[in-house]
Amino acid sequence: MASDVETLIDAINEVRRRVWAEQPESFFDCATIDLDGTLVGTTGQCKEGMDIAYDGTWGYHPLVVSLAETGEVLSIVNRPGNRPSHEGAAREVNRSLVLCLEAGFRTVLLRGDTDFSQTQYLDGWNAIHKTRFLFGYDAVPTLVRKAEELPDHAWRRLTRPARYHVNTQPRRTPENVKARIVTEREYETLRLDSEDIAEFEYRPTACRQKYRMVVIRKNITKAKGEAALFDDVRYFFYITNEREWSADAIVFSANDRCHQENLHAQLKSGVRALRAPVDTLESNWAYMVMTALGWNVKAWWALSLPEPPGRWRDKYRQEKRWVLGLEFRSFVHAFVGLPCQVLRTGRKLVYRLLSWNPHLRVFFRLVETLNC
Template identity: 45%
Template sequence: MSHGQSRGNSARRKRKVKARHCKAGRRRARAKPVFSAGGLHYEIGARTSAMSYGGIGAVRRLVSKLGLAREMDRRLELLRRHLPYHESDHVLNIAYNLLCGGTRLEDLGGLRHDAAYMDALGAELIPSPTAAGDFTRRFSESDVIELMECINAVRPKLWRGRGRDLLGPVAYVDVDGTLAPTLGKKKAGMDQSYKGVWGYHPLVVSLANTGEVLYLVNRPGNAVSHRGAAAWIDKALALVSPHVPRVCVRGDTDFSLTVNFDRWSEQADFIFGYDAQPPALVARAEALEADAWTRLGREPRHVSPTGATRSKREDVKGRIVRERGYVNKRLNFEDVAEYDYRPAKCRKTYRMVVVRKNISRMKGELTLVEEIRYFFYITTRRDPGAAEVVRLANARSDQENVIEQLKNGVNALRVPVYDLVSNWAYMVMAALAWNLKSFLAMMMHLKADRRRYVAMEFRRFVREMILVPCQVIRRARQTTLRIIGWQPTTDRLFSVWRTIERTGFG
């Protein structure tokens, strides 16, 4: 079937759905519910082969054209004999399982008995859950790092293509730590965090522009956030810098590693939160002249695309707090100022931006006391205004959404296997599913779609782009996935497919 025929079929299905909606809109009140209970029958087809993961074919083709499987098989040596699986088969098996809606290794058992799914991947058989778990235990620390570098080796092919628009003039590398808790008692390498939670403490280094996870490093639960972070920031800079005019590293106060500032400033820019504990730092902010401060305006959290405004609903939580006389804190206003500052371990002077928050501590309607708090940001950047520096620093909080998706969308931080390194290997393979989402988003035709799908939640992406019902038709030299259902995102899937087919990744 040609692309023209596919587009025609898609247009006809779209018209049918639209007509159905219009017809339903003209109907009057019904005597019976729209959901009926009769006229239903189940049967198993004799020859038709179908599955609900139609979008996985586009992912498989993109992985093939990027050469990701070849890169992993060339650089990873974990299996003495390939009976029958190669290293790339195991890695992609775990990533594809999560892309198809799986949440744990056991879900591979269902896919392993889905002949249509295996036909779509061109596989006679896929690894079982037991084999997948055993594969994670074959990794050493150096092997996990090599796996991450295999994935990083193909990223520039996307960044030189349509991903270039997403990178823009400045690429933002964000770094943060997060807790991966576990109820297990026998997972080697686990420890107790400062919150009293047992588990691991992974470090996440991500690229804000495309939502990709560049490095994911597992550590014991008692590790401090910045442990080993400098080396991984260096790796991220080496990876991203050749492909963008400018790179800016962002992190909270834990990552203000002043001993590295001078070295990093020669390679890139940075914006870090800075600890306000030293009394001298706060004293200097208090000593600034009144005209050094300007009022900091915040952008609205949400602006309607149509420009329409809605009446605000009642603040139920605030009303209950006032009625019951709870102590509450209310931000009155914020001011911003800046000055030059040289940390003790640095030879260079940097720009320090300070935010002064006026906060009222209230009980009911009564103001008990007003307090002033200072927040500091240190940066190499001189071009944006002080308020813009604060906005860029606060934009790093979007990495929390990436971490949340890794935890509860992809389930990459579930720690299902034996020890620290094997769980680290699983995290990286599972995070590949999230990265493949970004890779596919960069294949979108429209820039607005590329941005929207990069920022999209993982589960919604799976529903829209992967869980597409299709027939699987095997021929002598080709497998055809015939879409048998239509939804508004089907056209985007075909657009992505055409882009992948036409793009030559050199």
């Protein structure tokens, strides 16, 4: 029954609250809740609840709600493959909001792509104290027209930060073989020339209040070989009730939500939670929730690492972030798949590790904390 799966999710959240309660004060500055749907295909033909998705995939379309700061899965809801991404999302958002606010987070940020900008719920979320939202918004003709009518001084160039910082000498860039072949064979390509950013107030039809609409104007050149065919302009919109951040920060935060795709990859190929091994919609839902618990345990393992004050605090925090960012298989190899000899002697059990790896120091810090 669906109610049984929801009871399981609530039980997992009780443990989650206890782990969060042990975190330092800075942990509760902000909880960023990401929402997205992902397809789970199956070759089965008799699975109850399966359907065909927009791309022809037969299977299910679960909704995944996660916490960006730790990568934890807050909720999974299984749905037929033909259901839209936003179906049932508002209910799960409200569940996660209650979880995070009751846990003591000072602010909560909701993020999602254009499928989750459900305007009928925005006023309600805006009314909740300490709750902010940031959603992509469809480039409907009304918004495109408003963007085109903005004066020139409303636009400014968007400069994106470097993806990483070079600590040594920059290496020589090798020849772009792919670009050379595309040019030689005169394939048609789209080249991004620049990005401009602006913002304006906008009230969706289903809302009573106006919200901040941030728009990016991408200036694109369509080329064939070395010849430029024509210029094109495309608009991307983001709706938010966040008033303090700069427009650039709004865009960068929205782009950061793409990290949730890495979480989906881990749930599919790491813990194998996003699979459909059983024969009904609800049984596969229960499987997803139970198996995703393995990923959450990894996050709780990392969060349980102590950060005592002193000269090593920064190093301990860095190690905690490193464990949180590990792929599941790397985590298993480093901390789970350890050969161990168990001895019973002198009225006690002795666990003797039979191999060494460079991460055992982190392992033993947690063992000491848990009094194992």
